[in-house]
Amino acid sequence: DQQVKQNSPSLSVQEGRISILNCDYTNSMFDYFLWYKKYPAEGPTFLISISSIKDKNEDGRFTVFLNKSAKHLSLHIVPSQPGDSAVYFCAANPPGAGSYQLTFGKGTKLSVIP
Amino acid sequence: DAGVIQSPRHEVTEMGQEVTLRCKPISGHNSLFWYRQTMMRGLELLIYFNNNVPIDDSGMPEDRFSAKMPNASFSTLKIQPSEPRDSAVYFCASRLMAREAFFGQGTRLTVV
Numbered sequence: 001d002q003q004v005k006q007n008s009p010s011l012s013v014q015e016g017r018i019s020i021l022n023c024d025y026t027n028s029m030f031d032y033f034l035w036y037k038k039y040p041a042e043g044p045t046f047l048i049s050i051s052s053i054k055d056k057n058e059d060g061r062f063t064v065f066l067n068k069s070a071k072h073l074s075l076h077i078v079p080s081q082p083g084d085s086a087v088y089f090c091a092a093n094p095p096g097a098g099s100y101q102l103t104f105g106k107g108t109k110l111s112v113i114p
Numbered sequence: 115d116a117g118v119i120q121s122p123r124h125e126v127t128e129m130g131q132e133v134t135l136r137c138k139p140i141s142g143h144n145s146l147f148w149y150r151q152t153m154m155r156g157l158e159l160l161i162y163f164n165n166n167v168p169i170d171d172s173g174m175p176e177d178r179f180s181a182k183m184p185n186a187s188f189s190t191l192k193i194q195p196s197e198p199r200d201s202a203v204y205f206c207a208s209r210l211m212a213r214e215a216f217f218g219q220g221t222r223l224t225v226v
Contacts, residue, residue, distance in 0.1 A: 034214055043118070043205055043217030044157070089157060093212060100145040100209055101170060106156030 003027050004092050006105035015114050019077040023090030023105055028071060032093040034102070035064060035075050037086045044089055048075070080112045120206050120218035127225055132194040135221045138187055139208030147215065148181055148191050149205040157205070163189065196225045 005024045013019045021035075031052040036044035050057040050064045050073065057064050063076045077084055090105040119138040127133050139146050148160040161171040163183045171181070178197070183189040193200055201224050209215040 032212060036217075041219075043207075043219050046214040046216070049214060091215075100164060100212060101159065101162050102147070102207075102209075102215055103159070104149075104157040 002105075003030075004090055004103050004105040006088075006090055006108050008108050009106070010109040010111070012111045012113060013080045015082055015112055016079045019075075019080045019084065019110055019112065021075040021077075021088050021090075021108050021110065023073045023075075025071050025073075025092050027092070027094065028068075029095050030092040031095040033064070033066060033073050034091045034093070035062075036089040036091060036104075037084075038089060038107070039086050047088075077110075080110075082112050082114050085110055085112045118206055118208050118216050118218035120204075120221050122221060123219060124222045125224070127196055127223075129197055129225055130195045131225075132192065133196045133200075133223060133225075135191040135204050135206075135223070137189045137191070137206030137218060139189070139206070140210075140216055141187065143208035143210045143216075144186075145209040145211075145215075146183060146189050147207040147209070148189070149207065149217075151203045151205060151220070160191070160204075193223075196223075198225045201225050 003026050034049040035047040037047045038044040048059050048062050066073045087107040087109045089107045091102045121136045146163045150158045160173045161181045166183045181191045203220045203222050205220045207215040207217045
């Protein structure tokens with residue numbers, strides 16, 4: 001049973017426009033969420049995170065929104081650039097002392113068209 | 115710090131052979147993870163160590179897979195005997211407490 005779901009395998013966006021990547025989760029006890037970016041032949045790299053006590057976190061062109069009632073988070077990239085073309089993974093951390101296991105979604109491949 | 119270091123980057127082996135993947139986590143990190151990436155399953159957690167102790171190995175697909183962490187700076191993932199369906203990219207990641215996890219470059223395993 002997938003606890004973290006990214007229902008869109010791919011997304012294409014024009015350069016300069018907004019990219020919105022979505023993620024849903026089933027475990028309401030998750031308390032920390034992360035987004036990772038992955039280029040081909042490289043390992044995933046951390047992008048941005050959000051704690052469950054917040055509903056928004058912003059870092060430059062990247063903003064993550066968390067809607068706890070809907071168990072949904074989204075990553076907004078504005079403006080999108082060709083270098084943003086990559087696979088984006090959503091990840092969640094369960095609560096509890098010593099629980100450092102991350103559960104990942106299957107990823108969404110973003111293509112930013114020049 | 116050089117980040118999480120995995121070796122080898124690529125491994126091609128024949129079915130039935132033993133394969134050992136290696137990982138050096140970031141110094142000071144107390145958690146280490148082995149993930150497998152496939153098209154079907156995405157990033158799948160195989161096993162997770164905390165302070166060198168295996169905490170959750172429920173993701174290890176079969177008894178053919180085993181992982182060890184003899185000390186805080188080294189871990190291995192072994193497949194014996196290997197099968198073609200084990201072909202995938204295997205990632206190691208390390209983490210300090212509840213901070214973000216850092217991934218290695220991965221090992222692309224091909225079993226023919």
